[in-house]
Amino acid sequence: MRKLGAILAGVVLAASSVGHALAQDGEPIPVLVSLPITGPVAAFGEHSRWGFELAFAQANEAGGIDGRPIAADFEDNRCNPAEGVKSVTQALSQKDYVVVLDGLCSSATLAIMPVIERAEIPMITANASATAIAEQSGVGGNKWMFKVNPADSGLTEAIVAWLDKEGKADKIALLAEDTDFGRAGSDGFSQALKKRGLELAAVEYYQQGTADFTGVLTKLKALDPNSIALYSIAADFQNLIRQYFSMGMKTPLTGRLILSDVPEEILKRGALDGTTTVQPYTIEVDTPENEAFVAAFEAMHGVKPNLLSFESYETGRLLVDAMERASAIEPAALRDAIESASYPSILGTAIEFDDNHLAHNNAVIMRVTDGKVEILGFSGT
């Protein structure tokens, strides 16, 4: 129904506007989103999709781009490079998409990049985290690739700087999933610590899908570090955090924790007190823009947004902004408009791309005190 409403609104607007090329009016603008819809990280793909859907629904309700609604197609990449290349090539050959969005998984995104470069269509990733993406974009070679979410190195630098200021940066142990996400977090931590003449007290990687962490947690408990940096998500994180709790561990955590995923009971009992973490986003951010976003998201999808839906929402909004400024709705003009973007983020800063087409939005530093999450502040990335 909402889609129908948007299309109707677009049609009405198109009918009322004069002076435009009439044949163009009301014709949907095709946008391609590549995501894992199936496979082990399908849950993340879902959230990213919801973020884009909200951004485009809002833009379409407001009349679209000169009366043209944005029509997003979501293609599955299974978080697998081969599937990503195949599905994007297929989609691009069947419709004249003006832009490709997300990719979500770093490896899939990296594999899609040459495809969109050859096709000369801009791509903006909202959630892929690998540092290699920005290294290969802009002055790094691929003029068509953009990255909205901060690179891992920026986030780890922000959290380590914060911990260092509080004198807690020494003797940090790291436990990370053995994926590009975990490895990038680990590299970022070691580099940020090295800059300060420190190093990690222990580094452990676990395979995705590991259910039992009691062994490694016992080891870390005996090591007694000042804090444990966690890079763990989804089902693994649920297992890890419950086992951490039930083993009576008190070591503060750090790294990139999604605190909203921690069971309420564990937070309430104060097991995570003293934990300091960094994220590009958290729903607790206390601004009217964020409250409006969270409310609209819940109204549309029935769940609260998370980090992924936020990044995709902002990317969608940034794209709408670029489309409004672009001299024409076609890939090259859109690319130029994205490159010159200065989009006001929900977090209060302006998103602008550097020479590597990487945006440096603020990161949020959070702390758990007395069973409650509080926002300590924002830090540049």
Added chain:
Amino acid sequence: MRRAPALATLALAIAAALPFLIGDAYIYTLGLTICVFAVLASGLNLVYGFAGLLSLAQVAFFGIGGYGTAILVVDHGWSMGPAVLVAGVLATVAGLVVAYASLRLSRHAFAIVSLVFSLLCVIVARDWVSLTRGPMGMPGLPSPTIALPGLPPWQLSGPRDFYILLLVYAVAVLLLLYRVMRCRIGRTLLAIRQNEPLAQSMGQNPLAYRLFSIGLSAWVTGMAGGIFVFHLTIVDPSIFDFYYLETMLIMVVVGGPGSFWGVLGAAVFFSAIPDLLRFSADLRLVLYGLVLIAAVLAMPGGVAGLLRRRRLRRWREARR
């Protein structure tokens, strides 16, 4: 009877030429995917359909070929041609070790050990970071150049060039496998599969024949992986995705283990049709599972077996 392969060859030749007429990037990508799976499925067919060994390590050979080639080119400055050949040999060596160790025990041990070998490959790809770059994989593989004798060097870029290369490769491999399956080696493999003690008593050494089939299969599978990763421009641990293995198994089981044309047809069908019909991937795998169950229960010889039985029945009726 002799008409069928000739007709099939003609149809395949026309189908292979089709992408050049359409000239569309997606059709090239689809075409090269078909070529890759035709090689993978036929390789598994040699091992399972002829030698009777359920190899769950095919995906490992594919990945070893991919990683081997990428590492030789990027870290050691090899050109792609020799790198692909050597990476294929690496896959062969791995296949021979797995097979030799487990076949001394039984066919069953081989199935289980080959599965575990694939799982171990994923762990190595993720954790031997100094060699494989770990879970981040090796992105941005360069577009390779092939030196052709008497011609200017050919730099491959884009799906069209890779389609040409993989088409040539697939045709060469399929010709080779066809020869092997139709000559004395293929017949001996079938005989061993049907009655091992009998074949042994006729003076054949089953182990040697089985090792040969696995080595050859690993070699062509590994080389396919080596070329494929340069089309993707990245190799990472997801090259060992179980999904590839499941797809290969479907192709062989439905096409008909032991039937060259049946498996080839199934490979073309299963790499093209679900893609063209745009099935959702979750449901695609549910459907694949159902097809696999149905094929195992209802047609042990696959589609090729069904056709053969029907032909046989007609022939009997005609003789009556």
Added chain:
Amino acid sequence: MNVDFVLQLLLNGLILGLIYALVAMGLSLIFGVLEIVNFAHGEFYMLAAMGCYFLTAGAGFGYWGAVVAVTAVSVCVGFVLYEVLLRRLGGRDFERSILLTLGLSMVLQNGALYLWTATPRMTTTQYTYESVVLGPVQAPLVRILAVVLAVISFVSLYLVLHHTRVGKAMRGVAQNRDAALMVGIDPRVVSRLAVAVGVGLSGVAGAALAPVYSVHPLMGFAFLFKAFAIVIIGGLGNVAGAAIAAVALGILESLASGFFSLVVVDGLAFVLMILVLLVRPHGLFGGGVRV
């Protein structure tokens, strides 16, 4: 060396091993009697855990009620599985049994992903946040309960196999199918019961572990391969051997994760399995059943 640290590792390992045993026993039983490697075993475990989650979270069941209900349903699923699919496999068609159960696993796993997405779910019971402290070491209550269920299952299975007619028939078929036929055992009845009990055991495992681990469609996948390794190390078809191998592996893994890096732990089961196959092809406790 800190004694408490080692004690805690040993306790963790013992618990983990008994959890492995719970998952591996059914797999071993089905192999022993039917010579079928059940690739869908992990999926039955996952579905049972899902069932336990939905019963406790949505249908107002208490935890123990859910355990009983899930186990009963699993036994029925086992009956149906045998009658509809496994019965049609010829006597010793090892490769086809793998393909068949692999197909079943694809259907169940991807169907579950389609229905419920990959979102992890947590089964919360009254025991979830409690721990038992024994001197210097401690263990979560939900794990202790899972271990109790594992021990009960093992003892009952042992008693059935050794002290009932049908149990003895099962062992007979496992040891020598032809001889069992000759003395008048109906392999169909015995096989059907073995599959029902085997799947029922994966049901107990799912219900016992639903409060211990997060519940999601891919949870069976990781456990399955470890269970394969255990069953082979223990001697294919040897249920007691599998249980002992499971406990040993749990303790070894726990000690390894205490003293080495986690990568060693991930490969441990597979490397041990290959070594056992090379040195003692019939498993450490193997009898007459071939691999």
